[in-house]
Amino acid sequence: MDTEPPIAIEINCETGVETARPLTAEEQVQRNADMSRAEAERQAKEQQEALELAERTALATWIAGQSTLPEAARNALARATGVTLPGGTG
Amino acid sequence: MSGPLGTSGGGAAGVTSVTAGNGITVTGTTTPTIAASIAAGTGVSIAGTTTLTVSATGVNSVSAGTGISVSGTTALTVSATGVQSLTAGNGITVSGTTTPTVSASLAAGTGIGISGTTTLSVSNTGVTSIVAGTNVSVSGATGAVTVNAPAFATPGSSAVGDSAAAGTATTVARSDHTHGREAFATPGASAVADTASAGSATTVARSDHRHSREAFGTTITASTIGGTAAAGTSTGVAREDHKHAFPAGAAPSALTVSSTQATGTSASPALADHVHAMPGSATAGASAVGDTAATGTATTVALSDHRHSREAFGTPGAVTGGATAASGSATTLARSDHVHSTASLGVLLASTTLSSAAASITFSSIPQTYKTLQVVVQGRAAAATTLTGVMVRFNGDTSAIYDNGYGANRTDLHAGFITGASTFWSAATGIGIMFIQDYTQTIFYKSCFSIGGSSNNSGSTYSHSGMTSHGQWRNTAAITSITLTVESGGNFVSGTSATLVGS
Numbered sequence: 156m157d158t159e160p161p162i163a164i165e166i167n168c169e170t171g172v173e174t175a176r177p178l179t180a181e182e183q184v185q186r187n188a189d190m191s192r193a194e195a196e197r198q199a200k201e202q203q204e205a206l207e208l209a210e211r212t213a214l215a216t217w218i219a220g221q222s223t224l225p226e227a228a229r230n231a232l233a234r235a236t237g238v239t240l241p242g243g244t245g
Numbered sequence: 246m247s248g249p250l251g252t253s254g255g256g257a258a259g260v261t262s263v264t265a266g267n268g269i270t271v272t273g274t275t276t277p278t279i280a281a282s283i284a285a286g287t288g289v290s291i292a293g294t295t296t297l298t299v300s301a302t303g304v305n306s307v308s309a310g311t312g313i314s315v316s317g318t319t320a321l322t323v324s325a326t327g328v329q330s331l332t333a334g335n336g337i338t339v340s341g342t343t344t345p346t347v348s349a350s351l352a353a354g355t356g357i358g359i360s361g362t363t364t365l366s367v368s369n370t371g372v373t374s375i376v377a378g379t380n381v382s383v384s385g386a387t388g389a390v391t392v393n394a395p396a397f398a399t400p401g402s403s404a405v406g407d408s409a410a411a412g413t414a415t416t417v418a419r420s421d422h423t424h425g426r427e428a429f430a431t432p433g434a435s436a437v438a439d440t441a442s443a444g445s446a447t448t449v450a451r452s453d454h455r456h457s458r459e460a461f462g463t464t465i466t467a468s469t470i471g472g473t474a475a476a477g478t479s480t481g482v483a484r485e486d487h488k489h490a491f492p493a494g495a496a497p498s499a500l501t502v503s504s505t506q507a508t509g510t511s512a513s514p515a516l517a518d519h520v521h522a523m524p525g526s527a528t529a530g531a532s533a534v535g536d537t538a539a540t541g542t543a544t545t546v547a548l549s550d551h552r553h554s555r556e557a558f559g560t561p562g563a564v565t566g567g568a569t570a571a572s573g574s575a576t577t578l579a580r581s582d583h584v585h586s587t588a589s590l591g592v593l594l595a596s597t598t599l600s601s602a603a604a605s606i607t608f609s610s611i612p613q614t615y616k617t618l619q620v621v622v623q624g625r626a627a628a629a630t631t632l633t634g635v636m637v638r639f640n641g642d643t644s645a646i647y648d649n650g651y652g653a654n655r656t657d658l659h660a661g662f663i664t665g666a667s668t669f670w671s672a673a674t675g676i677g678i679m680f681i682q683d684y685t686q687t688i689f690y691k692s693c694f695s696i697g698g699s700s701n702n703s704g705s706t707y708s709h710s711g712m713t714s715h716g717q718w719r720n721t722a723a724i725t726s727i728t729l730t731v732e733s734g735g736n737f738v739s740g741t742s743a744t745l746v747g748s
Binding site: 166173 | 596597599601603604605609611630733735736745
């Protein structure tokens with residue numbers, strides 16, 4: 156949670172003059188919308204990352220469980236799919 | 246009345262009674278007797294019986310006395326023609342009119358006394374006697390006294406230098422007496438430098454006396470330039486308008502550039518309005534930057550408003566990237582407000598380092614003279630996350646016409662990452678760089694490319710996230726402003742810096 160006041164900084168490239176002012180009501184509304192959108196995107200990203208982690212974990216578990224395959228083949232399969240087998244290989 | 250009563254009427258039909266009036270008595274009735282009685286008063290007498298004679302025995306006539314006049318006969322008028330009023334004279338007072346009182350007033354003067362009322366006594370209270378003093382004789386003490394003064398005598402002689410003396414004579418001087426004096430004499434001669442002297446003459450000088458003096462000199466020596474001062478030995482004196490001959494002026498010599506000063510040997514003086522010929526002026530030569538100093542050889546001089554022709558102003562060239570420093574060979578000058586074109590260089594258009602937290606940073610009024618813009622941001626966000634995005638909007642446009650690797654129809658673009666408050670190291674920062682090509686063209690959408698990254702470890706073991714992303718703004722307008730915000734919507738913290746470079 157930000158504690159600083161919402162201030163807008165503007166630097167005029169022609170004059171070099173820098174000014175600081177409070178956000179306008181319109182800018183405040185946009186700021187709130189940006190925050191909501193960012194939170195939604197963060198949650199979506201976390202869900203996507205959790206899903207991908209679960210998929211990779213399941214894949215790693217499945218590869219590790221292929222006991223009919225030689226260990227070298229399981230490791231090669233893990234590297235090829237980008238997962239880490241339980242025990243650190245992959 | 247003497248007849249019988251009623252005789253005219255024959256019977257008693259006439260007068261039947263008589264009544265007495267004033268001074269009349271009636272006696273009897275049938276034949277009444279009527280008698281008159283008269284008595285003489287003061288100044289009046291009565292005589293006779295049948296015929297009474299009344300005579301005045303008092304005042305028969307009035308005669309006017311002194312100062313009185315009488316007029317009229319029956320009614321007399323008596324008038325006073327004598328003294329009718331009194332007027333007081335000097336020292337006299339008059340009071341009353343019918344019986345006026347005339348009084349005299351007398352006052353005593355100096356040395357006079359007055360006494361008495363009915364008979365006044367006037368007495369001398371002043372000088373009553375006289376006594377002769379020194380050198381004066383008096384014939385008596387009172388009454389007619391003769392006072393005789395001392396006799397007159399002939400005064401003695403008086404001379405200049407005599408001492409004052411009271412004298413011992415018993416005679417006196419008349420008011421027109423005359424003392425014998427010393428005689429007048431002829432004054433001696435006086436000359437310049439004579440010594441003051443009291444003199445010993447027993448004669449005196451007349452008020453119009455005159456001393457003979459030395460004569461005026463006639464031979465006046467001439468002064469020369471450089472002549473020596475001398476008191477002189479002449480016994481003659483100089484007249485007020487005397488004049489020494491002086492050397493005449495002569496034409497001064499001409500000056501030349503670099504003339505040296507000299508006392509000169511001329512016997513002629515310089516007049517106040519003398520003028521030396523000077524070298525003439527000539528047109529100044531041209532002067533240019535880099536000229537070597539030179540004494541010059543001209544025999545002419547420069548006027549105070551002379552002017553050297555100078556090199557002209559030139560247009561500065563453009564500064565190019567990688568150019569080496571050079572002194573240049575131009576023969577023209579640069580004006581103080583000259584500007585070199587830097588269109589081919591990367592130029593810092595704006596830069597800021599936040600001194601306090603800010604929600605946004607905007608570069609406005611971006612010059613439209615460059616080809617490429619480069620936005621660089623480094624810093625931290627206040628958001629409670631390990632990292633977050635640095636977002637960009639062009640020209641304040643918040644509509645959903647931005648596309649990049651994070652999605653389409655966005656309302657902004659990523660310029661990079663910055664570190665959030667949840668990162669392990671509080672001094673760690675993230676960075677983002679965005680390039681925008683042809684930001685002034687109005688044909689295509691604006692295309693940009695961003696790279697960036699930030700540490701994102703919440704523990705002490707370093708980890709990071711990086712990004713590269715193409716972005717576009719579906720708008721053909723030239724970019725005139727760029728606004729940076731934090732993706733999470735929070736603030737940039739103090740110390741975060743942002744720079745805009747044009748090239």
